[in-house]
Amino acid sequence: MALDRWIAFFLLLAFAIYGYTAFFTMDELLPPIMQRNPVWPSSFPKVLAIGGTVSALIVLLGFEKSSDPDAADINYRKLTQYKLGQALGLLGLMVVYALVLRPLGFIVATFLFLALGSLVLGERRYLIIAIVSGLAAGGIWYLVNVVLGIFLPALPSFM
Numbered sequence: 001m002a003l004d005r006w007i008a009f010f011l012l013l014a015f016a017i018y019g020y021t022a023f024f025t026m027d028e029l030l031p032p033i034m035q036r037n038p039v040w041p042s043s044f045p046k047v048l049a050i051g052g053t054v055s056a057l058i059v060l061l062g063f064e065k066s067s068d069p070d071a072a073d074i075n076y077r078k079l080t081q082y083k084l085g086q087a088l089g090l091l092g093l094m095v096v097y098a099l100v101l102r103p104l105g106f107i108v109a110t111f112l113f114l115a116l117g118s119l120v121l122g123e124r125r126y127l128i129i130a131i132v133s134g135l136a137a138g139g140i141w142y143l144v145n146v147v148l149g150i151f152l153p154a155l156p157s158f159m
Helices: 003-025 043-061 076-081 084-104 106-121 126-147
Strands: none
Touching: 003 043, 084 106, 106 126
């Protein structure tokens, strides 16, 4: 069996356990008043479990394969021709983002992550980067903090 099918098999097992937890054990301790809500705390995990299970089954059963067998294969002999620098740069930025999220606050850390991520991927229109990063960081903070009512520190901790 190919590597992608082994990975899909293990993901299918993980999603099966996750789905069992979401469908059968998460809602047992809900108070009676919350059991009448249309959306429960387990609603999103249920959707994730179903979507992940379907996706893993599609890969496991081979429905995603194209007619050209070599189209999606990674050639390990030509590994230097892939954009590994960009991928590793984005992974490094994700780690740094997780580390500076609390000290810098959500808006500053997210703005910097989006702007630097755009630069790593090759975007060079700095005004567009600043506008999109600012709108995205501010908009997500507004939705989470004001609309959903989840406190998210917007500014750095020293302010």
